[in-house]
Amino acid sequence: MSSGAAALTPASLADTAIRVLAPGALEARGAAEAAARIRMLPPITGADVARSTMPALERIARASQAPADLVRAASQCAGALIQLETPAGEAPGTAQLLAAVVRLATAAVRSGLKAVDVAALLSG
DSSP states (O other): OOTTOOOOOHHHHHHHIIIIIHHHHHHHTTOHHHHHHHHTSOOOOSHHHHHHHHHHHHHHHHHHTOOHHHHHHHHHHHHHHHHHTSTTOHHHHHHHHHHHHHHHHHHHHHTTOOHHHHHHHHHO
16 A cells, blocks of 8 residues: 555445445436535444434435435445444444445446446545
């Protein structure tokens, strides 16, 4: 890792998946309104923000009729972060977060994004 690179944390991975990858995939499916609204969510910095992000994603999905699979996978990323920060939750939360990000990445590719673009979005 270069000296100027920020360390990848579970919160930063969840934030990038939710506020960068999900909107990109939503735009690929023609859900630009949902994408814009998700990008405006506050940065996911921990479990407290993740707790408020999950219902916000549901409200955005209902209001914009966004594709359910993309919003669900984004919400699962937030849920994993909550699990990760519970006592004894590091191992199951980490596995849950990685699985949720993979589901979101797979849904993004199925939405029309190229796998290399998905990887670039996730890596910042």
